[in-house]
Amino acid sequence: MERAEAGAAGSSLGALGSEEPGGLPWFHDQVVPAGSSSSRVIVHVDLDCFYAQVEMISNPELKGKPLGVQQKYLVVTCNYEARKLGVKKLMNVRDAKEKCPQLVLVNGEDLTRYREMSYKVTELLEEFSPIVERLGFDENFVDLTEMVEKRLEQLQSDEPSALTVSGHVYDNQRIGYKTTKRLEALGISSVRDLQTFSSKILEKELGISVAQRIQKLSFGEDNSPVTPSGPPQSFSEEDSFKCSSEVEAKNKIEELLASLLNRVCQDGRKPHTIRLIIRRYSSEKHYNRESRQCPIPSHIIQKLGIGNYDVMTPMVDVLMKLFRNMVNVKMPFHLTLLSVCFCNLKALNTAKKGTIDYYLTPSLSTTSRSGKHSFKMKDTHMEDF
C-alpha cells in the first residue's frame, strides 16, 4: 500500500476553495470537532501501479528494474523505476522503449491474478469495517466512522481531554470527459468557476441531478454514502483483435466463454443473463460499442455449477445468435473487439424462508429415472423451526 488518506468528507466546516493550479483537484486541511454528528471518517486506499506490484510479487527478480505491464501495444502501468525514466501510464510500447530501452515488459492482458489480489485487499479492509466500496481493481473506500467513534469514547473515558480529529477534504470525483466539455462550453474551467456559476442555469444545462451534485462537490461536499460493493454484479472477458469472419468470431467467443465459465464456477452464483459486445472498426467515433443480451436458457443455468463442456456448445450457440443479430455475416465486416459478459447473478438459493422450496434444492448429483427434477434436503438450522 503506497498511500492511505484519512479524510473527513461530507462536512461543511472550515474554509474551502483553495485550488491547485492546472485543474480541478484540490486539498484543504480542516479540523473536525470530536463527536460532530455530521462528520464521517472515510479512508481512501489507492494502490499505485497495482498491476506492476502484483508482477513484482510474482517474480521478485523484477524488483529494482524498470517494469511495464503491457496490454496489446500499450504500457498500461509501470513501476516507479520506469516512471523515473520517463515512462507514463497508457504509453505506446514504442514510445516507452524509446524513452527507456532497458524497460522490462510483462504481458498483463490476463487479469486473473490482478483480480484475485484486488479482492484480497478488499477482504483485508473488510476486517476493519464491512463498509468497503471498491472502485476499479486498485481503490477502496472504507467507512471507519463507527470504529473511530468507539475509540474516541474509549479514549475519553480513560483520560478525559479535549480531543479533536484532523483530516482533509480531497478531490474524490473527477468531473468526466463529456461533462467537462459541456462545462467548458459554459465557460466553466475551474473549481471556482463552478462554485460561482448560477445554480439555475447549471440545472437547466446539465439536469438537476448532475448539476446539484457537481456544484456541491465544487465546495468539497460529498455526502454520498460509502456503498459496500460486495461480490461483483457482472463478469466479463474481452479481447481486442481484428475479426472479419464468423469463424474467427466463434473461436474467440469460445475462448472468452471458457474463461468466464471457470470464473462463474468459482463464484458459486449463477448468471441469468448473457451479453455479447462488439466494437466495429470505424475511423473515429471514440466510443463505439454495441451489445445484444438475452436470458440464459434455464436448462443451461442448471448445468452451470459443475460440468463445463456440457454448457459450452449450447452457450456458444446462444452467443452466435446474438452475434448474427448484430452483424450481417453475409456482408463484409471488420470488428476490433469481442466481449462476453455474464450478469444478473443470482444466489443458488433464491427461495424464501418458510416455504417448501427453501428446504429443497435442485440436485445435480442424483439421477432421476423419470428425467424430471430430483431434490435433496438441505442442511437445516434449528433457528429455522
Add this chain to the structure above:
DNA sequence: TGGGGTTAT
C-alpha cells in the same frame, strides 16, 4: 488507448 467494472436512463 486495454481490460475490466458501476449506475442511470
Add this chain to the structure above:
DNA sequence: ATAACCC
C-alpha cells in the same frame, strides 16, 4: 440497449 462514469 445505450450512455455516461470510474479505474
